[in-house]
Amino acid sequence: MSTPGRGLHGRVLDTLGPAITAGEYPPGSVLRTDELAQHFEVSRSVMREAVRVLESMHLVESRRRVGVIVRAKAEWNVYDPQVIRWRLAGADRPHQLRSLTVLRSAIEPVAARLATRNATAEQCAELTECALGMVANSRGHRLEQYLVHDMAFHRVILTASGNEMFARLGDVVAEVLAGRTHHEVMFEDPAPAAVTLHVQLAEAVREGDADRAERLTRAITVGALEELDVLAP
Amino acid sequence: MSTPGRGLHGRVLDTLGPAITAGEYPPGSVLRTDELAQHFEVSRSVMREAVRVLESMHLVESRRRVGVIVRAKAEWNVYDPQVIRWRLAGADRPHQLRSLTVLRSAIEPVAARLATRNATAEQCAELTECALGMVANSRGHRLEQYLVHDMAFHRVILTASGNEMFARLGDVVAEVLAGRTHHEVMFEDPAPAAVTLHVQLAEAVREGDADRAERLTRAITVGALEELDVLAP
DNA sequence: TGTGACAAATAAGTCTGACTTTTTGTGCCT
DNA sequence: AGGCACAAAAAGTCAGACTTATTTGTCACA
Numbered sequence: 001m002s003t004p005g006r007g008l009h010g011r012v013l014d015t016l017g018p019a020i021t022a023g024e025y026p027p028g029s030v031l032r033t034d035e036l037a038q039h040f041e042v043s044r045s046v047m048r049e050a051v052r053v054l055e056s057m058h059l060v061e062s063r064r065r066v067g068v069i070v071r072a073k074a075e076w077n078v079y080d081p082q083v084i085r086w087r088l089a090g091a092d093r094p095h096q097l098r099s100l101t102v103l104r105s106a107i108e109p110v111a112a113r114l115a116t117r118n119a120t121a122e123q124c125a126e127l128t129e130c131a132l133g134m135v136a137n138s139r140g141h142r143l144e145q146y147l148v149h150d151m152a153f154h155r156v157i158l159t160a161s162g163n164e165m166f167a168r169l170g171d172v173v174a175e176v177l178a179g180r181t182h183h184e185v186m187f188e189d190p191a192p193a194a195v196t197l198h199v200q201l202a203e204a205v206r207e208g209d210a211d212r213a214e215r216l217t218r219a220i221t222v223g224a225l226e227e228l229d230v231l232a233p
Numbered sequence: 234m235s236t237p238g239r240g241l242h243g244r245v246l247d248t249l250g251p252a253i254t255a256g257e258y259p260p261g262s263v264l265r266t267d268e269l270a271q272h273f274e275v276s277r278s279v280m281r282e283a284v285r286v287l288e289s290m291h292l293v294e295s296r297r298r299v300g301v302i303v304r305a306k307a308e309w310n311v312y313d314p315q316v317i318r319w320r321l322a323g324a325d326r327p328h329q330l331r332s333l334t335v336l337r338s339a340i341e342p343v344a345a346r347l348a349t350r351n352a353t354a355e356q357c358a359e360l361t362e363c364a365l366g367m368v369a370n371s372r373g374h375r376l377e378q379y380l381v382h383d384m385a386f387h388r389v390i391l392t393a394s395g396n397e398m399f400a401r402l403g404d405v406v407a408e409v410l411a412g413r414t415h416h417e418v419m420f421e422d423p424a425p426a427a428v429t430l431h432v433q434l435a436e437a438v439r440e441g442d443a444d445r446a447e448r449l450t451r452a453i454t455v456g457a458l459e460e461l462d463v464l465a466p
Numbered sequence: 467t468g469t470g471a472c473a474a475a476t477a478a479g480t481c482t483g484a485c486t487t488t489t490t491g492t493g494c495c496t
Numbered sequence: 497a498g499g500c501a502c503a504a505a506a507a508g509t510c511a512g513a514c515t516t517a518t519t520t521g522t523c524a525c526a
Contacts, residue, residue, distance in 0.1 A: 065491095077313060297477065
């Protein structure tokens with residue numbers, strides 16, 4: 001996923017970013033650029049670039065004569081895909097996963113409703129294709145293939161909504177879905193009911209039935225939330 | 234609002250960021266760091282820091298032997314508050330405002346529902362206070378004071394939801410509300426119906442009536458959408 | 467004519483050292 | 497106690513030299 005190690009400063013971020021988002025430095029902690037540069041064995045210019053990136057994510061704040069101050073969690077740019085990845089890779093992964101699933105439950109029903117108005121013929125076809133792919137891989141422990149189609153399905157819905165803010169959540173939703181398959185307990189085949197819902201949703205979008213599309217999507221996301229409650233009570 | 238001019242690289246971003254988000258450089262355009270540094274009359278190190286920030290926002294991509302490539306709009310981190318501000322300040326402000334209002338219409342009803350479960354006593358009190366403030370300033374062209382309470386109201390709802398992803402949209406919603414008052418045509422006092430809805434919503438949250446809270450919030454956001462349709466058909 | 471390897475050109479990337487600027491704390495003086 | 501001047505500290509800025517990856521063009525060879 002993404003692009004690890006695009007330059008020295010990226011290498012630094014790969015360890016400093018997760019450390020900060022994991023809460024290893026309590027808010028208000030002060031880091032000094034020179035010390036960090038020494039610690040990571042990079043030049044000050046490289047370290048400064050890394051700090052600038054952290055600053056643009058609102059993870060830290062750089063102040064003259066003081067140093068680099070770690071900001072409180074409430075100020076972080078939690079929609080930054082990089083921040084999301086770091087947090088999903090860290091200790092509060094379950095908490096983060098829940099937050100994102102709740103976000104999905106708010107966004108996706110509305111996106112589906114909009115998709116019934118804005119989806120192109122190609123997008124409708126793609127949707128049906130994805131749904132069929134899910135059906136085809138819903139039995140016999142073909143979880144990996146199922147996941148591919150599931151991620152594609154939701155991405156198409158979000159894109160077809162025609163709202164750029166929704167569309168950009170495609171990566172996030174994909175990450176959540178992938179997380180469920182890869183990290184959580186997921187030995188069994190997906191629930192048949194969920195598969196059916198996706199097929200019906202593709203139908204509803206194709207037919208332009210906004211209410212039905214919204215209702216079906218709500219059912220899907222409620223299912224995802226309940227699944228979370230079972231796994232992490 | 235935010236922090237303009239936090240260093241030289243910030244000054245550079247203040248003009249380069251808006252230029253890129255305004256679409257002045259078509260996707261695929263190649264910028265050269267050295268030329269930019271000359272143009273802005275800063276050293277290369279400062280220019281590099283600015284580029285790193287743009288890169289972390291996925292506005293550009295830096296490639297060796299090639300230069301700094303402007304990414305397609307679809308790749309931008311459109312949830313980055315800085316990007317949102319730049320775009321709201323630019324030419325496609327109406328389009329951006331609509332995207333954000335649709336986002337509100339998806340998020341806020343769910344946030345309000347959650348708030349009925351998670352809001353603290355203080356937050357309920359604050360909510361009522363804001364609603365009263367809105368009532369008190371709803372007549373006689375006290376738009377500025379009305380706005381302050383309106384922004385605070387929605388911020389409390391989002392925070393009280395207990396979901397950090399929702400909470401972080403407080404700034405965005407505030408920006409949208411402020412935009413409506415300051416930039417759009419807004420000579421008249423707010424619609425009495427809207428004011429009433431806020432008062433009732435504060436009530437519903439206090440009483441823990443989830444369905445009513447969600448329904449009322451939906452009414453508020455639908456109102457905001459209709460208002461947009463009237464102003465920019 | 468096409469293809470492969472090799473060389474040159476290019477722009478980003480990195481490092482270092484010197485210098486500037488802002489902020490904070492301290493301690494002296496009233 | 498209050499305020500003012502001075503000194504220290506750390507980020508910020510700059511310039512220049514050097515490194516490295518990548519692209520592109522060329523030339524020989526099949």
